[in-house]
Amino acid sequence: MTKFNELKIPQLKNALEQRGLSAAGNKAELQARLREAMEAEGVSVDEYVFHLEIEELSTKVEGRAEAPGPSAGLDMNMMMTAISQISSQMSQLSSQISSELSSQINAQLEKQDTRISQVLSQLEAQKTHVTSQLETQDLKITQLQEKTGGIETEVDAMKARLCELQLNRPNDLTGGSKVNAPSFDGTVSFSIFKLQFETTATTNNWGTADKVAALVVSLKGSAAEVLQTVPEIDRGNYDAIMAAIERRYGSDHRQQMFQMELMNRFQKINETLQEYATEIERLAHLAYAKETADFIEKMKCQAFVRGLRDPETKRAAYSTPKGTFAETMSFALAQETAALLSKPVHRVHRVHVEEPNSLEETIRDVIRESLSQMTRRSSSDIKCYNCGKIGHISRNCSTPHSQSKANSGGRKRISETDNTAPETQQPLN
Incomplete structure (x- = not known):
């Protein structure tokens, strides 16, 4: 395959002869004549590719077929020989290419096999290392489990010993004072x-039996009736007895009452x-016992x-809200103190206000008071009804009763002339 500029003189002449043009002249003339002919045919000269060997062979074969002669068999043999040579060259080339490709592919495969072998060996080494580490960890875990089992056994033995000591210890504590259990009658x-x-039980180091006995003895009055609601099988169970008391006297069912009381609670006059x-x-x-701390604070x-x-x-x-209850109370105390200090100072007499008494106490x-006023009267205001004289009463009078009759007229006159009677002698309305 040859381009236009690569054509030689015999090839140019052959192309001109195929088109029926003159093949005389030098190479430049032949190229110019062939270019004009190809452009007239509408062929792009610079892009056109000439297949000269096949064309020459076909031309020779056609020419020899048109003009058969004694050399026709020889040319055919030569053509077959050329074709066989070309095919042998192509087979050699293909074998060479295939051998080179196979050698390259084999080399690449050997490299890949080497790399894979290296990776597999590294993975095997890592696997061996990890397996050894796991075996070491399993051994350590087994040792720890054995130690833990021994510790648990010792702890269980110590717990059993402690329970035995709590059950069999003397009633009075040695080396310390015993705290008495509080009583409960339902009012607190x-x-x-x-x-x-619970604090008393912890301080006295009570066991379960001691706590049950102390709790039963602590119940007084109506609270002791709660024991009747506890089944006999649970009367030795501390949690069951405490739960029964809580069901009756606990504050869960009284929360609404406490909420109403909190809502209607105001500061008293002297509080x-x-x-x-x-x-x-x-x-x-x-x-709000079951609410969060932030909600209760609010x-x-x-x-x-x-x-x-x-x-x-x-x-x-209200105008300066605080974040916590302690801050709110401190702020209110500060405001109250400031209000007291800012008031003007006046001297006032202390007045004692008595509370009103009942009607019976008033009478x-x-x-x-009337009797005391009567006893406080001076002796000059007292007049004897026996003798009519002033200064003593009839019970202490020394004048005989007969003489007092004779003087009765005088007493009457004295009574009539006495215009003002003591206020204490007036009848009480």
Whole structure:
């Protein structure tokens, strides 16, 4: 396959002769004549590829076929020889190419096999290392399990020994004072009683049997009736007895009552802020015992500010809210102290206000005051009804009774002339 510019003079002449053109002239003339002919045929000269050998062979074969002669067999033999040579060259080339490719492929495969063998050996080494480490860890775990089993056995033995000592120890503690168990009659808070009882049991190092005995003895009055609701099989169970008491006197069913009490709790007239805050805190914990600490803190602050007696302190607390209950109480105390210090100082007399008495006490006081006034009268205001003289009474009079009759007229006149009677002699209305 040859391009136009690569054609030689015989090839140019052959191409011109095939087109019926003159083959005379030099190479430049032949190229120019062939270019014009090919352009006239509409062929791109620069891109056209000439197949000269096949064309020459076909031309020779056609020419020899048209003009057969004694050399026709020889040319045919030559053509077959050329074809066989070309095929042998192609077979040699293909064999050479295949051998080179196979050698390259075999080399690449050998390299890949070598790499795979190396990777497999590394993986095998890592596997062996990991297996040895796992075996070491399994051995350590087995040793730890054996040690743990021995420790658990010792702990169980110590627990059994401790229970035996608690059951068989003397009633009185040696080297320390014994705390008496609190009593419970249902009037105090159950949570407080439970806390006191658990603390006493821990301090006295009571066992389960001791706690049951102390709890049964601690119940007084109507609270002792709870034992009747506990089945006989559970009367030796501390948790069952405590649960029965809690069902009756626990605060779970009274939470709504505590919530209403907290909502309607206001500071009393003679109640200090500290006392009021303590009561608010107690009611809040009873009313919202199962809520979170943040929620209880919020409810305490709201109830405390809502129930403040002083309007100025309440206004300041509402206008400057605080994050915690302690801060709110401290702020209210500061406001109250500032209000007291900012008031003008006036000297006032202390006035004692007596509480009103009942009607019966009032009547008794009036009679007692009248009798005291009568006994406090001076002797010059007392007149004897026997002799009519002033200064003594008839019981202490020394004048005989007959003489007093003779002087009765005088007494009457004296009585008539006495225009003013003592106030104490007036009848009480």
